[in-house]
Amino acid sequence: MADPRRVEFGDFLRSRREKLSPKIVGLPAGRRRRTAGLRREEVAQLAGIGVDWYIRLEQGRTVSPSVTTIDALARALRLSKTEHAHLKALARDGDKRAFVPEVVPPSIRRMIESLNQPAYITGRRWDVLAWNDPAEEIFAFGQLPEQDRNTLLLMMTNKQTRKRYGAGWADVAKAMVAMFRATHDVWAGDPAFTELLTRLRAGSPEFVKWWEAHEIRSTMSGRKTMNHPTLGVLHFEHTSFQANDDPALKLVIYTPV
Structure with a gap:
């Protein structure tokens, strides 16, 4: 069985390769291309590695690229700092323990x-x-079954949540999918994450589309506007913090503006 993290590593490489054009990286267009993006041999050339080696990486084979190779691939594929960090995270040997829900x-x-x-x-x-x-007054977490208290699940599959964000829903939801990608991929194959991914795929066609794009985005602060059914239009500035007690815990605060 292939290591799910290695599969995600290969999928991420392929998704970035397919988004680049020869012109962007300074290569001649050459003969007509059957698929979008760069060819595998072109990425290997730009990164200064063997074509067979690159193919093994993109196929998700059990190989261990060095930090130098990761950095070379990041330059060849024009990765952002966030994407570069994600590629490094996927290349590391992950925690083999099964996911266990955190305790606050x-x-x-x-x-x-x-x-x-x-x-x-x-x-x-x-x-x-x-x-x-x-938070209960705004989001009504306590009225939901425990298995449904998940911010991405609420955003993508809950009709009331979608209604509250109105015309701004797609922008917020798409950004959340890109942020969750970075988290999911390092836990790829874990039963808890697989179960959540199955629910998201089944409950939201938009999620499926955005997920396949394989975009990666870091967590960031920002502003959100919600149309609450009883409180009216609400404007918030939101930010998040990691807990020193357990870095897996994240505190999210909404400040009215």
């Missing part, structure tokens, strides 16, 4: 409960693990 320490629970603005805690799989009363 009581001190962190008390901290978010003391905040006046909406705040909640998520884990590596983006499950919502704890939240305060202002």
Whole structure:
């Protein structure tokens, strides 16, 4: 059985290769191309590695590229800093332990409960693990079954969430898919992540389309506008922080603006 992380590594290479044109990297167009993007041998040439070696990487074979090779591929494929970091993460040997839901320490629970603005805690799989009363008023996490308390699942498959974001839903949802890609790929093949991915694929055709694009994006702060059914139009600035107690825990705070 192929290592799922290596498969994601190869898929990511192929997706970036197919987005580049010879002109962008300074190569002649040459003869007519049957598929979009660069050829494998062209990427190998630009990276200064053997064609067979590159093919093995793109096929997800069990090979271990050096840091120098990863950096060379990043330059050849014109990767952004976020994409470069993602390629490095996929090349490393991952944690072979199965995913286990995180536990929020009581001190962190008390901290978010003391905040006046909406705040909640998520884990590596983006499950919502704890939240305060202002967040409950906005997102109603407590009214959902525990297995549905997941920020990406809510964004992609929950009709009420989609309605609240209105015309801005697609931009926010697409960005979230790209951010989740970076998390998912290092846990590829884990049953918990596979189960979530299956639900997302079954519940959202947009997710399927954006997922196959293999875009990678880092987490960032920003502004969101929501149309709440009882509170009206709400404008928030949101930001997130990792917990020192457990870096897998992320605190998300929504500040009204």
